[in-house]
Amino acid sequence: MNGPHASVRVVLPYHLRNLARVGDEVHLEVAGPVTVRAVLDAIEARFPMLQGAIRDYETLQRRPFLRFFACEEDLSHEGMDVALPAAVVEGREPLLIIGAIAGG
Secondary structure, three states: OOOOEEEEEEEOOHHHHHHHOOOOEEEEEEEOOOEHHHHHHHHHHHOHHHOOOOEOOOOOOEOOOEEEEEOOEEOOOOOOOOEOOHHHHOOOOOEEEEEOOOOO
């Protein structure tokens, strides 16, 4: 990857925090362009037990009941390679991975 490293903050939902045995927020070093894909790659490299929990093993697409938010914007349907907002890249705001709620 090209470019400097960014220290990105990520907030995980309870079940993923529990699985990874971490607190509310994790700090990750992400090299190159800071995208959702780059952050997820960094999460899975640091916490291998989360592989397949956030995105599908084969397609690497987001799991249906997880959503990505940054700076009050829903990024869940944006491309995985769209650059994250500057506030996230600079560590001022976290990337939120949130478990969606379904019901009927």
